[in-house]
Amino acid sequence: xxxxxxxxxxxxxxxxxxxxxxxxxxxxxxxxxxxxxxxxxxxxxxxxxxxxxxxxxxxxxxxxxxxxxxxxxxxxxxxxxxxxxxxxxxxxxxxxxxxxxxxxxxxxxxxxxxxxxxxxxxxxxxxxxxxxxxxxxxxxxxxxxxxxxxxxxxxxxxxxxxxxxxxxxxxxxxxxxxxxxxxxxxxxxxxxxxxxxxxxx
Numbered sequence: 542x543x544x545x546x547x548x549x550x551x552x553x554x555x556x557x558x559x560x561x562x563x564x565x566x567x568x569x570x571x572x573x574x575x576x577x578x579x580x581x582x583x584x585x586x587x588x589x590x591x592x593x594x595x596x597x598x599x600x601x602x603x604x605x606x607x608x609x610x611x612x613x614x615x616x617x618x619x620x621x622x623x624x625x626x627x628x629x630x631x632x633x634x635x636x637x638x639x640x641x642x643x644x645x646x647x648x649x650x651x652x653x654x655x656x657x658x659x660x661x662x663x664x665x666x667x668x669x670x671x672x673x674x675x676x677x678x679x680x681x682x683x684x685x686x687x688x689x690x691x692x693x694x695x696x697x698x699x700x701x702x703x704x705x706x707x708x709x710x711x712x713x714x715x716x717x718x719x720x721x722x723x724x725x726x727x728x729x730x731x732x733x734x735x736x737x738x739x740x741x742x
Contacts, residue, residue: 558587568651667721709740
């Protein structure tokens with residue numbers, strides 16, 4: 542039982558990181574289950590939604606319930622049992638709150654990429670790759686300064702080339718392997734929540 546209790550915080554942190562990454566990658570049409578993501582990477586990204594005010598406020602309420610449950614000895618048995626049930630539901634609800642916060646934070650970060658507010662990324666490609674069909678399109682995108690990094694993983698680098706016509710809606714995703722070769726490209730379409738959203742070009 543003690544081992545289960547000790548593992549719960551790690552499980553919540555991992556869930557937080559996975560919820561964030563799956564939502565964030567989903568904004569670019571990437572299935573997180575098809576990408577090899579290290580455990581340490583998931584833990585690093587976990588702290589983005591965990592710092593969200595909704596999660597912090599919820600944890601404070603949950604901590605108050607646990608405090609009342611464990612440190613108030615004069616409480617009648619029936620009230621303590623009821624509080625135990627309520628605390629259990631609140632603990633389960635924490636996962637939903639974390640997921641909610643993760644989706645919001647992921648959408649915001651994806652918006653930074655689509656709006657070109659992240660710094661431009663220019664990877665060094667393999668010389669042999671420069672003769673392949675995707676390279677001219679990639680080079681043209683670099684010249685327009687429209688390449689933005691989605692995420693960098695040990696084996697792959699995911700990049701977004703924003704469209705010159707509608708850069709916040711249309712783009713081409715390039716996936717570059719660790720050997721400097723473009724593995725594949727895919728067209729991406731994203732509809733902003735606000736159709737009148739100001740889109741920097």
